[in-house]
Structure formats: C-alpha cells, structure tokens
Amino acid sequence: MVTIKWTSLDSPTGGNTQAVLSVGKNADGCLEVFTVASDNTLWHRKQTTCGVDWGNWASLDQPLPGLNGYSAVAANKDGRLEVFSTGIDGALWHKWQVAPNGTWSNWASLGNPPTANVQSAPSVRKNKDGRLEAFNICSDGALWHIRQVTPGGIWGSWDSLGMPSDSIILSAGPVVIENTDGRLEAFVGGSDNALWHTWQVSPGGNWSS
Numbered sequence: 001m002v003t004i005k006w007t008s009l010d011s012p013t014g015g016n017t018q019a020v021l022s023v024g025k026n027a028d029g030c031l032e033v034f035t036v037a038s039d040n041t042l043w044h045r046k047q048t049t050c051g052v053d054w055g056n057w058a059s060l061d062q063p064l065p066g067l068n069g070y071s072a073v074a075a076n077k078d079g080r081l082e083v084f085s086t087g088i089d090g091a092l093w094h095k096w097q098v099a100p101n102g103t104w105s106n107w108a109s110l111g112n113p114p115t116a117n118v119q120s121a122p123s124v125r126k127n128k129d130g131r132l133e134a135f136n137i138c139s140d141g142a143l144w145h146i147r148q149v150t151p152g153g154i155w156g157s158w159d160s161l162g163m164p165s166d167s168i169i170l171s172a173g174p175v176v177i178e179n180t181d182g183r184l185e186a187f188v189g190g191s192d193n194a195l196w197h198t199w200q201v202s203p204g205g206n207w208s209s
Helices: none
Strands: 022-025 032-034 042-046 066-075 083-087 091-097 123-126 132-139 143-147 174-176 183-188 193-198
Touching: 022 066, 022 083, 022 174, 032 083, 066 123, 083 132, 083 174, 091 123, 091 132, 123 174, 132 183
Parallel strands: none
Antiparallel strands: 022 032, 032 042, 066 083, 083 091, 123 132, 132 143, 174 183, 183 193
C-alpha cells in the first residue's frame, strides 16, 4: 500500500484559507498560490526553489472595497502573472507582476458589466495570440467576458455571452479551456441541471451563437 504524504502550507496571518484557491507558474518555473483570506485580503505564497521549497505567506493587500473570496491567476504572454479577484463592490479587480517573477502592481478595477454585478469566481485563460480573457457569471444570470486589447496590455469592455435558452446560469463559476486549435470553450451549469457550453468560432475571435 502506497503511503501518500501531505505537507501543510499553513494559513496566512490574515485568516483561514476557506476561499477558492488559484495557482500559477512563474516565468522561472516556480509555483505561486493565491487565496482570499477571511480578512478579505489576497494572500500569496511561492516556491523559493522551484519544485521543492516554499517561502512564507505574504499579503497582496486588497482594493478599497475588499474582496469576496474568489480569485484566479493566469500568465501573460511575457510570463508575468496576473491575478483577478471579485470585489465586494460587484466589480472584477486585478493586479499583475511588473516584471516576470517580480514585484506586484497596485490593484486596478476592470469594473462590472453595465447591467449586472460580478458574482462568481472568475475564470481566466490565454488566447492563442497571448491576450488574456476573463469570464464571470453575473447577477443577471448571464456569462460575461472581458479581454486584453493587446497581449499584456490594456483591457477592452465587458461583453455578454448570454445564457442558455430557458435557463439561467448557476453562480458556481464558469470553466474555460483551450481547444487544440487555440479556440477557447466555456462550460457552465444551468438551472435546468444540464451542462451548457459555448466556444470561439476562431482562435481569439467571436463566440458561437
């Protein structure tokens, strides 16, 4: 019988790690884990030796309204990690490494859709051309997305991907993944208890209708 060894990474001093965890890989290959603690602040901990040792928990602070417990992380085309969290104000917030493996920027808001507030854990994926794209289920029961205009650059505006016919999307959070040709595909659970999906017609392009 194989013995499985678990090792604790403890909890941040800001409180319990009861929120959704997210893990990213730095440009140097070292893993970095993120969680919103019970103080509504984002905390992170990274490997000091890639694949072996871990450093201590450190705070990445919080935007003024505070965070509600959800986060996601993705790597930009140049290797800089960018982390996303939903705010208590109903907006999506983000911060990013100033340089690969480096220090972090201040928090900045990506706002919220014009007719709804962000509710679910975000899902963030990289398009084939390197532009990040973030997805959230919002208070109107629809899936909304927002993406970078250029790889690692500024962000565009929120756009709705709607909801399945006769079914609102449950707020557990979307799951988004890349197809073998680079087209993103999003999966959500509906109030009809079915699994629904939508996909890009071409890599980085428009979504199916």
